[in-house]
Amino acid sequence: MLKYANPTNFLALAARLIPWLAGAAALALAVGLYLTFFVAPDDYQQGASVKIMYLHVPAAWLGMMCYMVMTSAALGTLVWRHPLADAAQKAAAPLGAAFTLVCLVTGSLWGKPMWGTWWVWDARLTSVLVLFLIYLGLIGLWQTIEEPAQAARAAAILTLVGVVNIPIIKFSVDWWNTLHQSASVFRLGGPAIAPSMLWPLLIMALGFTLLFFTLHLMAIRNEILSRRLRRLSITAAAAEDPEVAGEVFS
Amino acid sequence: MKDYTFYIASAYGFAALVVVAAIAKITLDYRALRRKLARFDNKEQNR
Numbered sequence: 001m002l003k004y005a006n007p008t009n010f011l012a013l014a015a016r017l018i019p020w021l022a023g024a025a026a027l028a029l030a031v032g033l034y035l036t037f038f039v040a041p042d043d044y045q046q047g048a049s050v051k052i053m054y055l056h057v058p059a060a061w062l063g064m065m066c067y068m069v070m071t072s073a074a075l076g077t078l079v080w081r082h083p084l085a086d087a088a089q090k091a092a093a094p095l096g097a098a099f100t101l102v103c104l105v106t107g108s109l110w111g112k113p114m115w116g117t118w119w120v121w122d123a124r125l126t127s128v129l130v131l132f133l134i135y136l137g138l139i140g141l142w143q144t145i146e147e148p149a150q151a152a153r154a155a156a157i158l159t160l161v162g163v164v165n166i167p168i169i170k171f172s173v174d175w176w177n178t179l180h181q182s183a184s185v186f187r188l189g190g191p192a193i194a195p196s197m198l199w200p201l202l203i204m205a206l207g208f209t210l211l212f213f214t215l216h217l218m219a220i221r222n223e224i225l226s227r228r229l230r231r232l233s234i235t236a237a238a239a240e241d242p243e244v245a246g247e248v249f250s
Numbered sequence: 251m252k253d254y255t256f257y258i259a260s261a262y263g264f265a266a267l268v269v270v271a272a273i274a275k276i277t278l279d280y281r282a283l284r285r286k287l288a289r290f291d292n293k294e295q296n297r
Contacts (some may be wrong), residue, residue, distance in 0.1 A: 110257065
């Protein structure tokens with residue numbers, strides 16, 4: 001495992017893994033979409049609008065899972081100063097924001113015909129919106145602080161503070177009276193959803209997860225190359241003008 | 251199905267747009283970085 005802490009070894013591993021992960025993601029999503037539209041039945045109360053669930057629920061899971069990946073990476077940055085942890089965290093934030101945005105928009109499109117409104121300020125919806133805002137805050141932080149090591153530490157601390165929102169999202173439907181329904185898959189006593197709907201949902205979730213890991217590996221690779229380019233630019237500037245080098249490295 | 255077509259199509263359309271945008275952004279960034287790094291390598295070889 002430590003072997004892949006070296007960016008060059010990691011780039012070689014990523015180059016081997018990305019095509020396989022991308023292929024597996026495409027296959028799982030294709031099977032999931034087929035099951036969603038041609039096999040899974042409509043809900044007896046919600047009718048065909050339940051098709052949105054197969055998109056909304058995996059996007060919500062991924063929005064939260066991505067934050068947990070970032071939390072692990074934040075620990076890696078602060079505790080072990082792992083050279084790839086910061087790159088992994090920075091690369092995950094836009095993906096987490098994208099999945100959370102998909103969750104919010106598809107939830108709104110599902111809420112309108114079922115609840116009669118696009119949005120309510122209930123605990124689940126609000127806490128997911130807070131998650132989205134945390135992602136945007138982290139992306140903004142990385143863009144604002146120019147010194148990479150300083151930005152990494154600040155982002156890691158903010159990530160660790162923000163992780164308190166994840167259990168709030170998960171248990172908001174139990175702790176408060178919400179319009180959003182309570183958990184129906186990961187709950188004590190097993191899933192409360194029929195297998196004919198559960199399997200397409202799990203396969204779509206698998207497809208989304210594989211897609212996330214594919215894009216995350218690709219984004220980490222970009223981050224490593226971007227840092228290599230920055231280092232080369234500074235070295236080139238130093239070679240041409242040692243005074244500039246003195247300013248850059250001071 | 252027909253009553254909810256707008257909502258279902260909008261949800262899947264939006265998700266597809268976001269996924270395609272993410273893939274395109276990451277791929278284009280990768281190509282641009284490779285191009286810039288190759289330019290540095292060429293400069294080094296010409297020295």
